[in-house]
Every structure is written in structure tokens, then in C-alpha cells.
Amino acid sequence: xxxxxxxxxxxxxxxxxxxxxxxxxxxxxxxxxxxxxxxxxxxxxxxxxxxxxxxxxxxxxxxxxxxxxxxxxxxxxxxxxxxxxxxxxxxxxxxxxxxxxxxxxxxxxxxxxxxxxxxxxxxxxxxxxxxxxxxxxxxxxxxxxxxxxxxxxxxxxxxxxxxxxxxxxxxxxxxxxxxxxxxxxxxxxxxxxxxxxxxxxxxxxxxxxxxxxxxxxxxxxxxxxxxxxxxxxxxxxxxxxxxxxxxxxxxxxxxxxxxxxxxxxxxxxxxxxxxxxxxxxxxxxxxxxxxxxxxxxxxxxxxxxxxxxxxxxxxxxxxxxxxxxxxxxxxxxxxxxxxxxxxxxxxxxxxxxxxxxxxxxxxxxxxxxxxxxxxxxxxxxxxxxxxxxxxxxxxxxxxxxxxxxxxxxxxxxxxxxxxxxxxxxxxxxxxxxxxxxxxxx
Amino acid sequence: xxxxxxxxxxxxxxxxxxxxxxxxxxxxxxxxxxxxxxxxxxxxxxxxxxxxxxxxxxxxxxxxxxxxxxxxxxxxxxxxxxxxxxxxxxxxxxxxxxxxxxxxxxxxxxxxxxxxxxxxxxxxxxxxxxxxxxxxxxxxxxxxxxxxxxxxxxxxxxxxxxxxxxxxxxxxxxxx
Numbered sequence: 307x308x309x310x311x312x313x314x315x316x317x318x319x320x321x322x323x324x325x326x327x328x329x330x331x332x333x334x335x336x337x338x339x340x341x342x343x344x345x346x347x348x349x350x351x352x353x354x355x356x357x358x359x360x361x362x363x364x365x366x367x368x369x370x371x372x373x374x375x376x377x378x379x380x381x382x383x384x385x386x387x388x389x390x391x392x393x394x395x396x397x398x399x400x401x402x403x404x405x406x407x408x409x410x411x412x413x414x415x416x417x418x419x420x421x422x423x424x425x426x427x428x429x430x431x432x433x434x435x436x437x438x439x440x441x442x443x444x445x446x447x448x449x450x451x452x453x454x455x456x457x458x459x460x461x462x463x464x465x466x467x468x469x470x471x472x473x474x475x476x477x478x479x480x481x482x483x484x485x486x487x488x489x490x491x492x493x494x495x496x497x498x499x500x501x502x503x504x505x506x507x508x509x510x511x512x513x514x515x516x517x518x519x520x521x522x523x524x525x526x527x528x529x530x531x532x533x534x535x536x537x538x539x540x541x542x543x544x545x546x547x548x549x550x551x552x553x554x555x556x557x558x559x560x561x562x563x564x565x566x567x568x569x570x571x572x573x574x575x576x577x578x579x580x581x582x583x584x585x586x587x588x589x590x591x592x593x594x595x596x597x598x599x600x601x602x603x604x605x606x607x608x609x610x611x612x613x614x615x616x617x618x619x620x621x622x623x624x625x626x627x628x629x630x631x632x633x634x635x636x637x638x639x640x641x642x643x644x645x646x647x648x649x650x651x652x653x654x655x656x657x658x659x660x661x662x663x664x665x666x667x668x669x670x671x672x673x674x675x676x677x678x679x680x681x682x683x684x685x686x687x688x689x690x691x692x693x694x695x696x697x698x699x700x701x702x703x704x705x706x707x708x709x710x711x712x713x714x715x716x717x718x719x720x721x722x723x724x725x726x727x728x729x730x731x732x733x734x735x736x737x738x739x740x741x742x743x744x745x746x747x
Numbered sequence: 748x749x750x751x752x753x754x755x756x757x758x759x760x761x762x763x764x765x766x767x768x769x770x771x772x773x774x775x776x777x778x779x780x781x782x783x784x785x786x787x788x789x790x791x792x793x794x795x796x797x798x799x800x801x802x803x804x805x806x807x808x809x810x811x812x813x814x815x816x817x818x819x820x821x822x823x824x825x826x827x828x829x830x831x832x833x834x835x836x837x838x839x840x841x842x843x844x845x846x847x848x849x850x851x852x853x854x855x856x857x858x859x860x861x862x863x864x865x866x867x868x869x870x871x872x873x874x875x876x877x878x879x880x881x882x883x884x885x886x887x888x889x890x891x892x893x894x895x896x897x898x899x900x901x902x903x904x905x906x907x908x909x910x911x912x913x914x915x916x917x918x919x920x921x922x923x
Contacts, residue, residue, distance in 0.1 A: 689888040689893050690864060690888050691859040691860075692857065692893065692894075694854065694856050695854070710890035712888075713890075736845065739861070743861070
């Protein structure tokens with residue numbers, strides 16, 4: 307155990323292999339981009355430029371490694387980086403929303419891991435330590451979390467016994483079987499679409515070769531590739547998903563090649579969302595996602611992470627989702643109010659899913675045209691309220707109420723309510739939110 | 748200072764009924780000069796459009812140019828009506844714990860922003876606004892979607908509002 311390497315108030319460097327891993331990942335990306343021309347052998351000129359580019363990347367990575375250092379300073383994590391434009395970044399640990407350990411395939415080969423601290427605040431920056439030695443990542447994460455939690459430096463757990471003991475305190479809440487994961491991805495919107503195209507292709511090939519060729523030539527190939535990529539990405543990301551509850555928050559672990567391990571601090575959940583795609587509903591399945599504070603667009607974060615919310619349950623039954631929901635949110639409203647019948651005139655497709663309900667500290671809304679999306683927003687987390695009314699709504703004496711949160715994409719919208727109800731609710735909710743905020747502030 | 752006591756917007760009757768400690772909120776309007784700013788903006792755009800359309804039309808015949816320019820001017824005049832209604836729709840009220848901002852005619856919007864949720868306050872003034880001595884105050888919360896913007900405030904009112912909001916925000920600040 308290299309506890310000395312985690313000693314606070316000493317400048318640390320990242321793992322010496324990190325430039326290699328970074329360049330390696332870029333190289334793989336480059337290879338994928340160039341794959342078609344390599345396979346078809348259209349480029350006889352060789353790959354001198356590409357090789358030079360990769361060498362350049364490695365050199366760049368080495369320089370970046372040389373000038374980057376980090377340390378834990380009081381309640382901040384400080385990262386200094388940059389050769390020409392020197393940057394000294396300070397991340398206050400009190401604002402940490404979640405800490406992730408990410409291990410892409412290549413990083414696993416070299417036994418390194420990346421630590422990502424998701425911060426709150428208007429910049430919504432992410433502090434990244436890429437890469438650390440695998441065995442340092444977990445203790446460091448635990449220490450940072452403890453620091454963030456209490457502001458007090460915890461006792462360093464020395465040796466493997468301590469580590470094992472702390473890990474044992476977590477209780478596994480759920481895990482997702484692989485078969486169900488595969489089925490759920492195939493039955494999702496995109497999965498189903500690509501499956502349909504694929505089936506059509508096979509049928510076409512059996513019927514007549516030219517039909518299949520026409521489909522392939524007619525732009526189906528990119529869709530199939532995109533579908534396969536998406537399938538793979540989700541499978542890779544959510545394979546062997548495990549959710550556990552520990553003293554420092556919810557722990558999410560998943561991954562086939564790229565392993566991710568995330569910890570969400572308690573009380574940092576801004577909103578919870580349950581998605582029930584059309585085909586899943588028949589099977590009684592749903593997906594439960596939580597939203598933490600942060601901005602939508604972030605530099606240097608994987609595309610998948612940017613778009614997708616973290617699923618607390620990638621796929622599972624409603625009953626399981628309800629059980630988890632109760633663990634995450636203190637009070638879940640049960641009774642849902644349907645909208646007035648005249649909403650059928652305005653949003654006929656949404657009508658059957660529109661509903662809302664509230665408890666003293668939480669509001670739930672549901673909506674959606676084909677898939678049902680249900681959002682829970684704790685009133686203590688609501689940032690602002692908006693009541694909006696468009697021309698059609700005015701005709702029908704309807705109004706919508708929006709509850710904005712600091713989350714990335716989950717917001718509660720009470721769509722198309724009766725005007726009187728909306729006004730009354732707005733007044734009530736403002737007061738309830740005030741009461742819910744009071745103990746926190 | 749333009750402050751009018753509207754007979755309590757129907758939107759918030761509920762709040763008033765259930766919240767007896769608070770006095771009836773005082774709805775304020777942006778400065779009447781905001782209308783001049785908007786008119787000037789519409790006027791400039793209309794004139795520019797009329798000239799451009801007129802020249803293009805005049806390439807085929809003089810009559811076409813004249814008609815096109817007239818149509819552009821007529822559209823500008825129609826836009827003036829909308830602008831006037833929109834300017835009149837803006838209003839805001841400072842309550843004990845939150846700021847209310849109302850706006851919009853066709854799509855009406857009412858925002859309620861608790862002071863404790865404010866992250867920072869912007870005061871901006873474009874060139875036209877500045878020449879009329881006006882400024883826009885904008886509140887930012889941690890939510891990207893909340894928009895509370897009050898345009899066309901007289902400069903001293905804008906700085907008064909900014910200072911007051913900053914002070915209230917600090918005293919009522921709540922964590923994320």
C-alpha cells in the first residue's frame with residue numbers, strides 16, 4: 307500500500323504511464339476514423355502522417371504529465387497544469403457532487419484509473435485526475451469523500467484490512483442480470499429500430515440480393531453502425547451493474563471493458579426520473595435515473611456521460627424502482643391527479659400520461675407521448691418556479707407550471723393544468739419549497 | 748420611479764390568501780423609456796429592411812420597389828403595436844423571500860425566484876439602452892432554465908435592485 311503517495315500537502319504527479327494511455331486512446335480513435343480507408347487499401351501512401359501525429363500526441367502527453375501536479379490542501383483539491391498557460395485549479399471539496407473512478411479498457415491493461423470529481427457551481431466543472439495507479443484511486447476517493455463530508459481529515463486506513471472492512475459496510479441494493487440488460491437494450495427505441503432494419507435486410511437478402519444491396523447503399527449502413535455502437539456502448543457501460551448503499555452515499559458500479567465506479571453523496575440528488583419506453587411497459591420494466599447538479603456541456607467529458615444521466619437502475623421492475631426511489635427520496639407522493647379532459651384537444655398523445663402529485667417535500671410529474679417519463683423533484687432543491695401560458699392554453703383556460711432544478715436535464719413540469727389549479731399550486735409550492743429549504747439554509 | 752399598484756395579479760391571489768404576514772406585493776414596471784428603446788430598435792430595423800427591400804424591388808421596376816418598401820414599413824408599424832403590448836406586459840415585484848417577474852403577451856410567463864437561490868446578478872446595458880439611461884437586470888440561479896430578466900430599468904433603479912437583491916441573496920442563501 308503506497309499510503310505515502312497519498313500524503314496530503316505534498317505535490318503529487320499523475321501516474322507515469324498516463325501520457326501513453328491518453329495517446330493510446332486517441333490512437334484507437336484515429337484508427338476507427340481511418341479504418342475504412344485502411345481496409346479498402348485506398349491509401350497506398352503509407353501512414354507517415356498518422357504515425358507522426360501519434361508520436362506528437364505522446365510527446366504532448368509527456369509534457370502535460372511533466373507540468374501537472376496535484377495535492378489536497380485543507381478543504382480543496384488543487385491541480386496545477388499547463389506549460390505555456392499555467393493554470394492553478396482549486397476545487398473546493400465541499401462542493402463535490404459525486405466522485406467517479408473510470409477505467410477504460412486501455413487503462414485497465416496498464417492498471418491505472420481516472421478519478422473524476424463532479425462539482426456543483428455555475429461552471430459545473432469536473433476535476434479530473436487522469437491517471438492514478440489503480441490501487442491509489444479507491445483510497446483517495448474515499449478520503450476525498452470523507453473530507454467533503456465532514457471537512458475533517460480522516461484517519462488514513464493503512465493496509466488491506468482497513469480497506470476491506472470499509473468496503474464491507476456497504477450493502478448491495480440491486481444488480482442487473484446480463485440477460486435482462488441485453489433484452490432491454492434490444493427492446494429500447496433505438497435497439498428496436500436497428501433490429502427492424504437488420505431483419506429487413508436479411509429478409510431482403512433472402513428475397514433478392516439487389517434489394518439488400520439497395521438498402522445498404524441507400525444509407526442504411528450508417529444507421530446500422532450507429533445502432534451497433536449504441537448497443538455496444540450501453541452494454542459496455544451497464545454490464546454487471548451493481549448499486550450499493552454505503553455510509554458515504556450511493557455506490558454505482560458497472561462496466562465490461564471500461565469500468566466505472568461512482569459515488570453519489572447523500573442529499574446531492576437534484577431529481578429522479580423514471581423512463582418507461584413503449585416496449586418495456588408491456589414487460590413492466592423501467593429505468594431509474596438520478597440527476598445531480600452540473601451543467602450540460604462540459605469539456606473533456608465523454609460524450610456518453612454528457613448526454614446520459616446516471617442510471618440508478620438501468621432496467622428493472624416497477625416494484626424494484628419504487629423501492630429504490632423510497633431510499634433516495636424521503637417522501638414520495640402517491641396520489642396522482644390527471645389533467646382536465648379538455649387537454650385532449652391540445653395534446654392528444656400526451657393526455658394519458660399527464661399527471662402530477664405532491665407530498666410535503668416532493669413533487670412528481672409524468673408526461674410523454676410514446677414513452678412515459680415520470681420525474682420526482684424534491685422541493686428543497688427547486689431553484690425557481692415558472693408559470694407559462696401559450697395562446698392555445700389561454701383558449702382552453704390551461705397553464706403549465708415549471709419547477710427548475712440545478713440538475714442537468716430533469717425538471718418537473720406540470721403541463722396543461724387548469725388555470726385555477728395552476729395558480730393555487732404555484733402559491734402552495736412556493737410556500738412548501740420555502741419551508742423545505744429552511745432547515746438546510 | 749414607475750411603481751403602480753395593480754389590484755393583485757390574479758396569478759398570485761392564492762399566495763396572498765395563504766400568506767397573510769406579507770403585505771400585498773407592489774408591482775413595478777420598467778421605465779416608460781423602455782418603450783422608446785424598443786420603438787427605436789423596431790424603427791431602425793424597419794427602415795433598414797425597407798431600404799434593402801426597396802432597392803431589390805427597384806431592380807425590376809420602380810413600382811415594385813415602392814410597393815416592397817411600403818409593405819416593409821407597414822409591417823414595422825404593425826410590429827410597433829406588438830412591441831407596445833409586450834413592453835406593458837413586463838412587471839416585477841419584490842416580495843419578502845422571492846422576486847416575481849411577469850412578462851409576455853402571447854406566451855405569458857411568471858417566474859418566481861427565491862432570493863436564497865440566486866447565484867449572481869447581471870446588470871447589462873446595450874448601446875441603445877445606454878443612450879436612454881436604462882439597464883437590464885438579470886438573475887441567475889443554479890438552474891439553467893430559470894430566466895428572470897427585467898429590461899429597461901432606469902439606471903439608479905437597476906443599481907438599487909441589484910444591491911437589494913445581492914443583500915437579500917446573501918442573507919437567505921441556501922445550499923444546492
